[in-house]
Amino acid sequence: MGKLLAAFIFIVSLSLPPSITAAEVQWIDLSVAGGDSVRAAFGAVEGERGPAVIFNHGTGVRQFGHKGSVSNGNMDVTDYVKALNALGYTAIAPVRSHLKDSAYYERGGTVGSTADWIAVVENGMQVAKAARSFLAANANVDPARIAIMGFSEGGNVTLWSAVRQQGYRAVVLLAPATLQSAKKYALKEAATQGNLSSFDAPVFLGVGKNDHASIRKVVQRRLVPNLKKTRKVLIHRLDYPGGHDWFYKPRNDLLNDVGAFFSDYLR
Numbered sequence: 457m458g459k460l461l462a463a464f465i466f467i468v469s470l471s472l473p474p475s476i477t478a479a480e481v482q483w484i485d486l487s488v489a490g491g492d493s494v495r496a497a498f499g500a501v502e503g504e505r506g507p508a509v510i511f512n513h514g515t516g517v518r519q520f521g522h523k524g525s526v527s528n529g530n531m532d533v534t535d536y537v538k539a540l541n542a543l544g545y546t547a548i549a550p551v552r553s554h555l556k557d558s559a560y561y562e563r564g565g566t567v568g569s570t571a572d573w574i575a576v577v578e579n580g581m582q583v584a585k586a587a588r589s590f591l592a593a594n595a596n597v598d599p600a601r602i603a604i605m606g607f608s609e610g611g612n613v614t615l616w617s618a619v620r621q622q623g624y625r626a627v628v629l630l631a632p633a634t635l636q637s638a639k640k641y642a643l644k645e646a647a648t649q650g651n652l653s654s655f656d657a658p659v660f661l662g663v664g665k666n667d668h669a670s671i672r673k674v675v676q677r678r679l680v681p682n683l684k685k686t687r688k689v690l691i692h693r694l695d696y697p698g699g700h701d702w703f704y705k706p707r708n709d710l711l712n713d714v715g716a717f718f719s720d721y722l723r
Contacts, residue, residue: 507601512610573638580613658689
Protein backbone atom coordinates (compact mmCIF):
# COMPACT_ATOMS: atom_id res chain seq x y z
CA MET A 457 0.00 0.00 0.00
CA GLY A 458 2.88 2.37 0.84
CA LYS A 459 4.34 2.01 -2.66
CA LEU A 460 0.93 2.60 -4.25
CA LEU A 461 0.38 5.74 -2.18
CA ALA A 462 3.85 7.05 -2.96
CA ALA A 463 3.28 6.48 -6.65
CA PHE A 464 -0.07 8.26 -6.49
CA ILE A 465 1.42 11.27 -4.69
CA PHE A 466 4.26 11.47 -7.20
CA ILE A 467 1.89 11.35 -10.18
CA VAL A 468 -0.49 13.95 -8.73
CA SER A 469 2.39 16.24 -7.77
CA LEU A 470 3.48 16.28 -11.40
CA SER A 471 0.05 17.59 -12.38
CA LEU A 472 0.17 20.65 -10.09
CA PRO A 473 0.52 24.04 -11.79
CA PRO A 474 4.17 25.14 -12.12
CA SER A 475 3.56 28.03 -9.71
CA ILE A 476 2.51 25.67 -6.89
CA THR A 477 4.98 23.62 -4.85
CA ALA A 478 4.19 21.24 -1.99
CA ALA A 479 6.56 21.80 0.95
CA GLU A 480 7.78 19.10 3.33
CA VAL A 481 5.44 18.22 6.20
CA GLN A 482 6.56 19.86 9.43
CA TRP A 483 5.45 19.67 13.05
CA ILE A 484 4.22 22.89 14.64
CA ASP A 485 2.80 23.93 18.00
CA LEU A 486 -0.79 25.06 17.60
CA SER A 487 -2.15 27.44 20.25
CA VAL A 488 -5.62 26.55 21.52
CA ALA A 489 -8.03 28.70 23.56
CA GLY A 490 -7.29 28.53 27.27
CA GLY A 491 -3.53 28.57 26.90
CA ASP A 492 -3.16 24.96 25.77
CA SER A 493 -1.25 23.87 22.69
CA VAL A 494 -1.19 20.75 20.55
CA ARG A 495 1.28 19.43 18.04
CA ALA A 496 0.09 19.47 14.46
CA ALA A 497 1.40 18.08 11.19
CA PHE A 498 1.40 20.90 8.65
CA GLY A 499 2.11 20.88 4.94
CA ALA A 500 1.94 24.09 2.90
CA VAL A 501 1.33 24.30 -0.81
CA GLU A 502 3.36 27.35 -1.70
CA GLY A 503 2.74 29.73 -4.56
CA GLU A 504 -0.61 31.31 -5.22
CA ARG A 505 -2.95 31.94 -2.29
CA GLY A 506 -5.15 28.86 -2.29
CA PRO A 507 -7.50 26.54 -0.42
CA ALA A 508 -6.64 24.52 2.67
CA VAL A 509 -7.96 21.53 4.64
CA ILE A 510 -8.09 20.69 8.35
CA PHE A 511 -7.86 16.93 9.00
CA ASN A 512 -9.22 15.51 12.28
CA HIS A 513 -8.05 12.02 13.31
CA GLY A 514 -9.82 9.28 15.22
CA THR A 515 -9.67 8.05 18.82
CA GLY A 516 -6.65 5.81 18.24
CA VAL A 517 -4.35 8.75 17.51
CA ARG A 518 -5.71 10.71 20.47
CA GLN A 519 -5.19 7.73 22.76
CA PHE A 520 -1.73 6.64 21.62
CA GLY A 521 -0.28 9.80 20.07
CA HIS A 522 1.23 10.06 16.61
CA LYS A 523 4.13 7.65 17.09
CA GLY A 524 2.08 5.20 19.12
CA SER A 525 -0.67 5.19 16.53
CA VAL A 526 1.79 4.48 13.73
CA SER A 527 3.48 1.65 15.65
CA ASN A 528 0.07 0.12 16.45
CA GLY A 529 -0.83 0.01 12.77
CA ASN A 530 -3.41 2.75 13.23
CA MET A 531 -3.41 6.07 11.37
CA ASP A 532 -0.38 8.19 10.45
CA VAL A 533 -1.84 11.69 10.09
CA THR A 534 1.11 12.79 7.98
CA ASP A 535 -0.12 10.41 5.26
CA TYR A 536 -3.27 12.48 4.93
CA VAL A 537 -1.39 15.78 5.01
CA LYS A 538 0.94 14.59 2.25
CA ALA A 539 -1.95 13.24 0.17
CA LEU A 540 -3.89 16.50 0.48
CA ASN A 541 -0.75 18.46 -0.42
CA ALA A 542 -0.36 16.27 -3.49
CA LEU A 543 -3.90 17.19 -4.52
CA GLY A 544 -2.90 20.84 -4.29
CA TYR A 545 -4.19 21.77 -0.81
CA THR A 546 -2.34 23.17 2.17
CA ALA A 547 -3.26 20.88 5.08
CA ILE A 548 -3.00 20.68 8.85
CA ALA A 549 -3.67 17.68 11.11
CA PRO A 550 -3.66 18.55 14.83
CA VAL A 551 -2.89 15.64 17.16
CA ARG A 552 -5.37 15.88 20.02
CA SER A 553 -4.60 14.15 23.31
CA HIS A 554 -7.32 15.50 25.62
CA LEU A 555 -8.41 12.86 28.18
CA LYS A 556 -6.44 10.17 26.38
CA ASP A 557 -6.19 8.13 29.60
CA SER A 558 -9.84 8.32 30.60
CA ALA A 559 -11.93 8.38 27.40
CA TYR A 560 -11.05 5.79 24.79
CA TYR A 561 -12.14 2.60 23.05
CA GLU A 562 -11.26 -0.82 24.42
CA ARG A 563 -12.38 -4.22 23.18
CA GLY A 564 -15.20 -2.85 21.09
CA GLY A 565 -16.62 -0.53 23.75
CA THR A 566 -15.99 2.87 25.26
CA VAL A 567 -14.24 3.67 28.52
CA GLY A 568 -15.05 6.96 30.23
CA SER A 569 -17.97 8.95 31.57
CA THR A 570 -20.44 11.01 29.60
CA ALA A 571 -18.72 14.14 30.93
CA ASP A 572 -15.38 12.85 29.63
CA TRP A 573 -16.69 12.23 26.12
CA ILE A 574 -18.49 15.57 26.01
CA ALA A 575 -15.18 17.20 26.94
CA VAL A 576 -13.41 15.25 24.18
CA VAL A 577 -15.75 16.60 21.50
CA GLU A 578 -15.71 20.14 22.90
CA ASN A 579 -11.91 20.09 22.97
CA GLY A 580 -11.89 18.76 19.43
CA MET A 581 -13.99 21.70 18.27
CA GLN A 582 -11.64 24.14 20.00
CA VAL A 583 -8.62 22.50 18.36
CA ALA A 584 -10.31 22.68 14.95
CA LYS A 585 -11.08 26.35 15.55
CA ALA A 586 -7.42 26.99 16.39
CA ALA A 587 -6.32 25.16 13.25
CA ARG A 588 -8.69 27.28 11.19
CA SER A 589 -7.27 30.48 12.68
CA PHE A 590 -3.74 29.29 11.96
CA LEU A 591 -4.58 28.54 8.34
CA ALA A 592 -6.46 31.81 7.86
CA ALA A 593 -3.35 33.71 8.95
CA ASN A 594 -1.05 31.79 6.60
CA ALA A 595 0.17 33.69 3.54
CA ASN A 596 -0.44 30.66 1.30
CA VAL A 597 -4.10 30.24 2.32
CA ASP A 598 -7.29 31.93 1.18
CA PRO A 599 -9.33 32.24 4.42
CA ALA A 600 -12.56 31.95 2.43
CA ARG A 601 -11.57 28.52 1.13
CA ILE A 602 -10.93 26.35 4.17
CA ALA A 603 -12.45 22.86 4.35
CA ILE A 604 -12.73 20.56 7.35
CA MET A 605 -12.33 16.78 7.10
CA GLY A 606 -12.33 14.02 9.69
CA PHE A 607 -12.36 10.29 10.36
CA SER A 608 -14.23 8.40 13.10
CA GLU A 609 -14.09 10.49 16.31
CA GLY A 610 -12.60 13.19 14.10
CA GLY A 611 -15.56 12.85 11.76
CA ASN A 612 -17.89 13.55 14.68
CA VAL A 613 -15.74 16.54 15.68
CA THR A 614 -15.76 17.71 12.06
CA LEU A 615 -19.55 17.63 11.80
CA TRP A 616 -20.04 19.43 15.11
CA SER A 617 -17.45 22.01 14.07
CA ALA A 618 -19.42 22.66 10.87
CA VAL A 619 -22.61 23.01 12.94
CA ARG A 620 -21.12 25.33 15.59
CA GLN A 621 -18.48 27.19 13.59
CA GLN A 622 -20.10 28.21 10.32
CA GLY A 623 -18.12 29.35 7.30
CA TYR A 624 -16.23 26.24 6.22
CA ARG A 625 -16.17 26.00 2.44
CA ALA A 626 -16.59 22.20 2.36
CA VAL A 627 -17.04 19.32 4.83
CA VAL A 628 -15.71 15.75 4.47
CA LEU A 629 -16.92 13.01 6.83
CA LEU A 630 -15.17 9.63 6.80
CA ALA A 631 -16.95 6.93 8.83
CA PRO A 632 -18.00 9.43 11.53
CA ALA A 633 -18.16 7.78 14.96
CA THR A 634 -21.55 7.59 16.67
CA LEU A 635 -20.05 8.54 20.09
CA GLN A 636 -23.17 7.49 21.98
CA SER A 637 -21.24 8.04 25.22
CA ALA A 638 -21.06 11.77 24.44
CA LYS A 639 -24.88 12.02 24.63
CA LYS A 640 -25.57 15.57 23.38
CA TYR A 641 -22.60 15.27 21.00
CA ALA A 642 -23.54 11.87 19.62
CA LEU A 643 -23.65 11.58 15.84
CA LYS A 644 -27.43 11.17 15.85
CA GLU A 645 -27.74 14.55 17.59
CA ALA A 646 -25.43 16.29 15.11
CA ALA A 647 -27.46 14.70 12.32
CA THR A 648 -30.79 16.30 13.24
CA GLN A 649 -32.33 18.43 10.53
CA GLY A 650 -32.07 21.50 12.75
CA ASN A 651 -28.33 21.13 13.33
CA LEU A 652 -27.58 20.31 9.70
CA SER A 653 -29.55 23.36 8.57
CA SER A 654 -27.13 25.60 10.47
CA PHE A 655 -24.45 25.45 7.76
CA ASP A 656 -24.48 25.66 3.98
CA ALA A 657 -21.24 23.93 3.01
CA PRO A 658 -21.37 20.98 0.61
CA VAL A 659 -20.73 17.61 2.26
CA PHE A 660 -18.83 14.53 1.17
CA LEU A 661 -19.60 11.40 3.19
CA GLY A 662 -17.70 8.13 2.94
CA VAL A 663 -18.36 4.87 4.83
CA GLY A 664 -17.02 1.35 4.31
CA LYS A 665 -19.48 -1.40 3.37
CA ASN A 666 -18.17 -3.44 6.32
CA ASP A 667 -17.97 -0.53 8.76
CA HIS A 668 -19.47 -0.67 12.26
CA ALA A 669 -23.18 -1.44 12.14
CA SER A 670 -23.89 1.45 14.52
CA ILE A 671 -22.26 3.95 12.14
CA ARG A 672 -24.02 2.60 9.08
CA LYS A 673 -27.36 2.70 10.93
CA VAL A 674 -27.12 6.37 11.94
CA VAL A 675 -25.68 7.37 8.57
CA GLN A 676 -28.38 5.63 6.55
CA ARG A 677 -31.38 6.35 8.78
CA ARG A 678 -30.63 9.89 9.91
CA LEU A 679 -27.55 11.61 8.51
CA VAL A 680 -28.10 11.05 4.78
CA PRO A 681 -31.89 11.63 4.82
CA ASN A 682 -31.57 14.83 6.86
CA LEU A 683 -28.72 16.17 4.75
CA LYS A 684 -30.96 15.68 1.73
CA LYS A 685 -33.87 17.42 3.48
CA THR A 686 -31.71 20.51 4.02
CA ARG A 687 -31.21 20.59 0.23
CA LYS A 688 -27.49 20.66 0.84
CA VAL A 689 -25.03 19.48 -1.79
CA LEU A 690 -24.29 15.91 -0.71
CA ILE A 691 -21.88 13.51 -2.37
CA HIS A 692 -21.88 10.18 -0.58
CA ARG A 693 -20.48 6.73 -1.02
CA LEU A 694 -21.33 4.08 1.54
CA ASP A 695 -19.67 1.08 -0.07
CA TYR A 696 -15.93 1.59 0.19
CA PRO A 697 -14.32 -1.89 0.14
CA GLY A 698 -13.48 -2.38 3.80
CA GLY A 699 -14.31 -1.76 7.43
CA HIS A 700 -13.58 1.11 9.79
CA ASP A 701 -9.81 0.66 9.56
CA TRP A 702 -9.91 0.96 5.75
CA PHE A 703 -9.71 4.73 6.29
CA TYR A 704 -6.47 4.54 8.27
CA LYS A 705 -4.71 5.18 4.96
CA PRO A 706 -5.65 7.75 2.29
CA ARG A 707 -6.23 5.09 -0.34
CA ASN A 708 -6.40 5.94 -4.04
CA ASP A 709 -10.09 5.04 -4.31
CA LEU A 710 -10.92 7.55 -1.57
CA LEU A 711 -8.54 10.25 -2.77
CA ASN A 712 -9.97 10.15 -6.28
CA ASP A 713 -13.45 10.81 -4.87
CA VAL A 714 -12.36 13.45 -2.34
CA GLY A 715 -10.16 15.09 -4.96
CA ALA A 716 -13.08 15.38 -7.38
CA PHE A 717 -15.30 16.77 -4.61
CA PHE A 718 -12.73 19.40 -3.62
CA SER A 719 -12.12 20.28 -7.26
CA ASP A 720 -15.82 21.12 -7.59
CA TYR A 721 -16.46 22.79 -4.24
CA LEU A 722 -13.17 24.02 -2.73
CA ARG A 723 -11.30 25.39 -5.75
